[in-house]
Amino acid sequence: MFKPSKKSLIYAAAGSISFLLICSFLAIFRSPTLSILKYPLTFVTCIRREMGAAIFYHRNFTEYERLKKETDTLNSKLNLARELYLENRRLKTLLAFKQKSSYKVRAARVIGRSPDSWASTVIIDKGSGNGIKRGCIAVTPLGLAGRVVETAETTSKVMLMNDVNISVSAMVQRTRQEGLVSGTLGNTLIMRYLPQESDIRVSDVVITSGLTEMYPKGLLIGTVEEVRDEFSGLSRYAIIKPAVNLADIEEVLVIIS
């Protein structure tokens, strides 16, 4: 019967503890490593993008035609909105309302993604040197994308909405019903803690409620795909389709103030 001696047990324990300490110590080198690896990652991502453009030429051309038409329609709507904004500003000045400040954003390109399937994070090519701090929100013109969880000098790591570590206080735009949206590591999000009698339907728009300080109010999260009862039967949850296509995200805007 194998019986380890006291001496070998002590050596094994000391070796394991030392190894654990070394592994923890190595964590401080992660930020400098990300900064160094930014350039090869950017290079490979550029190549991937160019190859994707060549391979998917026809699809991109069709999409371009569609988007051109949509842009023309949106430009005319934008002009109308601009007129309404100016009128609104004049009226607010008359009523002496305080002006809501707009966000200051920094555009960043995605240069890498999480290598495993247990996290949904992307690496962007802007860091603390560009004013980005931990906790900054990442958005796209379509809606909320995620949150900055780590920064280096020239790169940052953004945790996307469908990561399980993210939870956002949200509400249904139509009924103002509040809930908590979190990720599922898949293509959808889940909105929990909805009362049984809550008024929520398929196609309802879900936005941030502003109750969580770090997420400004009114950012678009997604639309309701399905509403189901929890196993206990006491509450409901909704499956949310994110507004942003998190699997194909290539650029984000980081709100720095």
Next chain:
Amino acid sequence: MENHDTRGKFIAIAAASGLFAVTIADYIRIAGVKPDFFLLCVVLVSLLYETEWPFAIGISLGMGFLQDTFSGSRGSLNTFLLPVWSLFILQLSRKITLERVGIRICLIAVVTLVHALVTRAFSASFGNCIPWGTTLRIICTGSVYNAFVLFLFFRYINPLSLRASVR
């Protein structure tokens, strides 16, 4: 000199697979799961360099560190776990023969499964419970996918060109 060449080749393959995993591998997702190239490199280096365990452990430590750097995981789980896997495979290779491709494929499937369970337990310890449906999807698809990629490696790349010479 020959060993330096093969080690250099392996390091180049490991670096390329790491870059691939972080940039392009998203295109080859199946059911939202992609092959764990870092874990595959660890298993490969342990199988091919069983006589040079410091090199195998060093590569495993580097792969674990890079995986923790790129992923959003808290702590240094992979920095600790991947060298442990390497050590396990090195010790196992002394007890049983791991020459046959079928055994190697089963090994990677089992390693992927246990690695996934440990990762989930670690995530749960921080209060972030991954739903069991998602866990099972990642475990089942990941195990099969990793095994398939390893099979392709042994089928199309001559492992003898990478293997350390036996002393």
